[in-house]
Amino acid sequence: MVKAIESPAIGKHDLSEDRLRWMLRNMHLQRTLDNRGFQLNRQGKIPFALGSEGHEAIHAGAAAAFNRGKDLLVPYYRDLGLCVGIGMEPLDVLLSMFARAADRSGGRQFPNHYTNKALGLQSFSSIIAAHVPHAVGAAYVMKLRKEQGRAVLCTFGDGSTSEGEWHESINFAAIHKVPIVFLCENNEWAISTPRSKQMAARDIVDKAIGYGLPAMKIDGMDPIAVYLGLREALERARNGDGPTLVEAICYRFLSHTTDDDDRTYRSREEVEKFRPLDPVPRFEQYLTDNGIMTAADIEAMKREVLAEVNDVTDRAEAMPFPDASEMYANVYEGTHEPWL
Amino acid sequence: MVKAIESPAIGKHDLSEDRLRWMLRNMHLQRTLDNRGFQLNRQGKIPFALGSEGHEAIHAGAAAAFNRGKDLLVPYYRDLGLCVGIGMEPLDVLLSMFARAADRSGGRQFPNHYTNKALGLQSFSSIIAAHVPHAVGAAYVMKLRKEQGRAVLCTFGDGSTSEGEWHESINFAAIHKVPIVFLCENNEWAISTPRSKQMAARDIVDKAIGYGLPAMKIDGMDPIAVYLGLREALERARNGDGPTLVEAICYRFLSHTTDDDDRTYRSREEVEKFRPLDPVPRFEQYLTDNGIMTAADIEAMKREVLAEVNDVTDRAEAMPFPDASEMYANVYEGTHEPWL
Amino acid sequence: MAVATSGTTTMNNVEAVRHTLYEALKADDRTLILGEDVGARGNVFLITKGFIEEFGPERIIDTPLAEASIAGVAIGMAMEGLRPIAEIQFADFIYPAFNQIVGEAAKTRYRSNGDYTCPLVIRTPYGGGIRGALSHSVSIEALFYHVPGLKIVAPSFPADMKGLLNAAIDDPDPVLFLEHKKTYRLVKGEVPQGHYTIPIGKADVKREGDRLTVVSYGFYIHQALEAAAQLAGEGMDVEVIDLRSIRPMDRTTILASVRKTRKLLIIHEDNKFGGIGAEISAMVVEDAFFDLDAPIRRLCGPDVPAMGYALSLEEAFMIPVPRMAEAMREMVNF
Amino acid sequence: MAVATSGTTTMNNVEAVRHTLYEALKADDRTLILGEDVGARGNVFLITKGFIEEFGPERIIDTPLAEASIAGVAIGMAMEGLRPIAEIQFADFIYPAFNQIVGEAAKTRYRSNGDYTCPLVIRTPYGGGIRGALSHSVSIEALFYHVPGLKIVAPSFPADMKGLLNAAIDDPDPVLFLEHKKTYRLVKGEVPQGHYTIPIGKADVKREGDRLTVVSYGFYIHQALEAAAQLAGEGMDVEVIDLRSIRPMDRTTILASVRKTRKLLIIHEDNKFGGIGAEISAMVVEDAFFDLDAPIRRLCGPDVPAMGYALSLEEAFMIPVPRMAEAMREMVNF
Numbered sequence A, B: 001m002v003k004a005i006e007s008p009a010i011g012k013h014d015l016s017e018d019r020l021r022w023m024l025r026n027m028h029l030q031r032t033l034d035n036r037g038f039q040l041n042r043q044g045k046i047p048f049a050l051g052s053e054g055h056e057a058i059h060a061g062a063a064a065a066f067n068r069g070k071d072l073l074v075p076y077y078r079d080l081g082l083c084v085g086i087g088m089e090p091l092d093v094l095l096s097m098f099a100r101a102a103d104r105s106g107g108r109q110f111p112n113h114y115t116n117k118a119l120g121l122q123s124f125s126s127i128i129a130a131h132v133p134h135a136v137g138a139a140y141v142m143k144l145r146k147e148q149g150r151a152v153l154c155t156f157g158d159g160s161t162s163e164g165e166w167h168e169s170i171n172f173a174a175i176h177k178v179p180i181v182f183l184c185e186n187n188e189w190a191i192s193t194p195r196s197k198q199m200a201a202r203d204i205v206d207k208a209i210g211y212g213l214p215a216m217k218i219d220g221m222d223p224i225a226v227y228l229g230l231r232e233a234l235e236r237a238r239n240g241d242g243p244t245l246v247e248a249i250c251y252r253f254l255s256h257t258t259d260d261d262d263r264t265y266r267s268r269e270e271v272e273k274f275r276p277l278d279p280v281p282r283f284e285q286y287l288t289d290n291g292i293m294t295a296a297d298i299e300a301m302k303r304e305v306l307a308e309v310n311d312v313t314d315r316a317e318a319m320p321f322p323d324a325s326e327m328y329a330n331v332y333e334g335t336h337e338p339w340l
Numbered sequence C, D: 001m002a003v004a005t006s007g008t009t010t011m012n013n014v015e016a017v018r019h020t021l022y023e024a025l026k027a028d029d030r031t032l033i034l035g036e037d038v039g040a041r042g043n044v045f046l047i048t049k050g051f052i053e054e055f056g057p058e059r060i061i062d063t064p065l066a067e068a069s070i071a072g073v074a075i076g077m078a079m080e081g082l083r084p085i086a087e088i089q090f091a092d093f094i095y096p097a098f099n100q101i102v103g104e105a106a107k108t109r110y111r112s113n114g115d116y117t118c119p120l121v122i123r124t125p126y127g128g129g130i131r132g133a134l135s136h137s138v139s140i141e142a143l144f145y146h147v148p149g150l151k152i153v154a155p156s157f158p159a160d161m162k163g164l165l166n167a168a169i170d171d172p173d174p175v176l177f178l179e180h181k182k183t184y185r186l187v188k189g190e191v192p193q194g195h196y197t198i199p200i201g202k203a204d205v206k207r208e209g210d211r212l213t214v215v216s217y218g219f220y221i222h223q224a225l226e227a228a229a230q231l232a233g234e235g236m237d238v239e240v241i242d243l244r245s246i247r248p249m250d251r252t253t254i255l256a257s258v259r260k261t262r263k264l265l266i267i268h269e270d271n272k273f274g275g276i277g278a279e280i281s282a283m284v285v286e287d288a289f290f291d292l293d294a295p296i297r298r299l300c301g302p303d304v305p306a307m308g309y310a311l312s313l314e315e316a317f318m319i320p321v322p323r324m325a326e327a328m329r330e331m332v333n334f
């Protein structure tokens, strides 16, 4: 049942050159937006930021396999690139960082906790794994309504698989064969907790067996491998053949958040060991090696992305904070509890 | 990793004839006590009873493998025979049914929810799977204290494996390799929910893989197979080699409790299909076939068991109910909250 | 009460809930039921008996034994446009779903600033007096009523059951629907035919009087009415308010009554410390302090973890009618 | 306060908790710490930094990311004779452990009639004002204080932190130990050296006065004291009680104060409806109704699901010192 997608998957895909360039752009956009958060935090302009360096290939690959306007995404906080990849505006990322009134959560949510119903991006909380049953419920609705050709993509980290709610949700999905893909972004760490303290299983895909589910292990540092794996898993779901558990191996290059300092719990040697796998230069190399982009093209792309990020930063920063009275909106439909 | 114990395990065990007779007696004791509960309920003497017909072999076999005075049992409500098998007095079973003051919970707990610290029988609640982390914590204490030769036996039903707390507990135990055996009494039903609606996994042992644990599937209708399997798993735990998940296949011949009516959700044909596997006559047959007991011996044993059950019934019934003031005892150590 | 009906039918509370669920399933294919043993078994109180045959296993879902996912999957369904009606088999088993209810359902609309909503009903039987012992008897309202974003109703007359369950199903926000299991077959009443709703957040004066206001709900509202009837025989007219909704709470009705009677007695089965009665008392003191002629009194369950299985322990926990009547007399004569 | 000490040391709240945990680990090998990231990382606030090196990974357990098992495994340890100190990384993440805490820990002694006990401490940082947004800011005390069998403390001065944490670790029953994270580094104070305990269930009059009683706890006790100091400058002496323990609650100290000042203002960060203030008010009305010269007032967090991330929203949620002073003035002048 457990299947591996070969990596690098050169020549084994159907992606157009445009699409490949789009994927690289998404990766740069993610990294640039990430960096912007850290910069703004250092400048004291925002109190908190969170990066996903090392997850870019997962996000670009998964976004490429996602059917916009059809599929539904139920992500977690480490999915900036994936959310942008399915159509979220970079401006929305900055509005979230700056907690401006125009942010879709009205400046309520922590950065990186997006919502966008129009895009099929389900609102989620910071509570680890609490979104997984919601994703399953959403997939159940697709099945109940016999909506062929739609699927839910639900993501989470390696640590998240320890939660009881994760277990209950996967089990429910497997029993009802709902159209869903569970994508574990395995970056080896949950804040300071290494995988060896998180589970005794050899691989996260091993967990699928106990739910009677097919599983797939992929190189999460290769966007094409991710694309191929996700496409297959999503197609299976869309065709009514039920859920798949996908494990994408990646690495968290940064500290957990700006509140964390990873030097307190992992060696620089370990981080350096993973550096050569960094998906961005690796994918650039692939594109230049295969004549799809030149070094100059890539430089131009980076400049263009930076300009866009600069632009949305300025625009977001200039926008107003939510008004204090907004605190009382949307507790319930209509007014706030009138008796209080 | 998944291993099966052959069944029937005739001639492959080290059990003395006395021990085998003891096992049969335990099975009769369980069934007679079970029946007593149902009788008392029909007579209107107790409002509730719960039987474990079909689980006798698991209980007798597990009890035979349990080291009294060393091991710890963290059972669930369907374990009457197991609790009696590790030394609980039949009188305590009746005191629990009658909710008398002398019941170890002071008449507080539902029938079949025992506690007996002196025997190493941990108190548990009716909340499904909530006891599993307690068992793991207890096993952690054994490991921390380097208490060689001790293990925890924790039981639960097939339905219980769906709970998040079950998942979290097994995972914790596996990571820390604590001395514990998880024994799933798989009777195919959780009240009216068949296993097919409970999980998509083929076997419950499949679940062990995702935790990196060894597993064992045994014929839970054969007390010798259960004994052999449990002995091996408990020995592994006692030797510091960590947990095992044991699946013992049995059948729940009765309704879930006296409040249930299984005819509303399963066919009589299904129940009859399992009848030939009934562990009591099957084990009797084995004992007579092998010249360990005669039919007359068995009849005598049954009469003796019945006499004992009659005796403890009368004694328990004659005892007083808890005094109303007892309600305030043991909320906290010492007195009840004084400020109220 | 928006009623469009020709007549009434006599029902007990089980029948009222069953009838209302059935009508909802018939009327709106966005509704479905999920919970443990709600299918072939028809729920442990037979409330959904026969539904799976009529509506099929996709709309009457026998879930795995896992409460967090019952609530959590239902939330996901609600976020995507269904009107799921989740069941927790006994209120005592709702604790594993606490995170989903309090952390997720109650915050869905708020955290997304209205982008997503969670029109979900969670039904569960609660309360004691039925020999349910430690884990089939608890009251849970006080563990949830502090949570903004949630609504909680606890009707106990068949007509209220129907009207409030319909309102809960129609409600665009998550509603915890509490059914006192002791009233299930004990309490019968006339239920209007046809579809109607009773607004969530409105208490109901079940008996008028001017000497004392009694606020209660659940099984005890029936006992309180019995006690009040006794007092009426003694010439003391006590006003009895059935709270029905716990959040939002009907401050207006309670205050109007207290301003009239000048005395307030709160009766509930749940433990006293931190129970619903605390908020009712605090609310009334805030707004009607100078209208009170006597200290507000709470007659509540004892502060012990649960009621015991032994009849003697259960009886010690529950408050019988004579004790209620005695407390009312004391208050009237204060 | 049973103190055996030569002197004091200045500490902030983080240091006080850290120091107390360290001493407990040294003194009693039945103690251990378990939680997420308590090992090499030394907890997200660095409270346990260095402990794993000194006490080893068997006593400083980096658990999997699973709160129900953190509480549940700790319960099993406590039942078998250890004194586990479990940590929930942020109070907002305690919901998944609700079943274990409320259904199991609080009922262990009761359901076994004393055969088994559960001497467990669960520490968790709570409260807002630190830009923690929806899920790193909640107050949780009102979700647990209704539960018999549990104890809840929420000290907010370093000396109280130490005395009450020692008492919690010694306590034979489960204690929820709440640390307001905004006070962690902000609040400094003298901490007596040596081992001492402060009895759980005793409030502390942090400032004496005769014109008004103010009851608060957590971060707000510090703000309330600031406001009271302002009022003292205006000639109004307000008595400020630091609740410290939420269950058991110190009725005696509160009542004695209210009987003296004849007015009561309760201030807490947690939402008002069904919060701790409701019980304090109801309790005082029950026992000292005729001693009151004014309605009891509650100045509390707004009834919204959580505080938002934007500074404007967080500030709207929190109650600044001037608003507290204004409420006090109004009460004094009532």
Ligand SMILES: Cc1ncc(C[n+]2csc(CCOP(=O)(O)OP(=O)(O)O)c2C)c(N)n1
Pocket: A078, A126, A127, A128, A156, A157, A158, A159, A160, A161, A185, A187, A189, A190, A191, A252, A256, D036, D065, D067, D089, D093, D096
């Ligand atoms: C229920 C809950 N417990 C704890 C936390 C604190 N926390 C936030 S992220 C995190 C680690 C998550 O690790 P993983 O799932 O591997 O995702 P990653 O951050 O590595 O992408 C923890 C413990 C939380 N948000 N929710």
Ligand SMILES: Cc1ncc(C[n+]2csc(CCOP(=O)(O)OP(=O)(O)O)c2C)c(N)n1
Pocket: B078, B126, B127, B128, B156, B157, B158, B159, B160, B161, B185, B187, B189, B190, B191, B252, B256, C036, C065, C067, C089, C093, C096
């Ligand atoms: C948390 C929780 N949910 C639901 C129940 C109600 N309930 C009691 S027993 C049971 C079925 C248990 O099935 P299984 O684990 O297979 O054990 P069996 O009774 O078959 O031995 C259920 C749903 C409960 N006691 N606790």
Ligand SMILES: [Mg+2]
Pocket: A157, A158, A159, A185, A186, A187, A188, A189, A190, A191
């Ligand atoms: Mg991770």
Ligand SMILES: [Mg+2]
Pocket: B157, B158, B159, B185, B186, B187, B188, B189, B190, B191
């Ligand atoms: Mg079963």
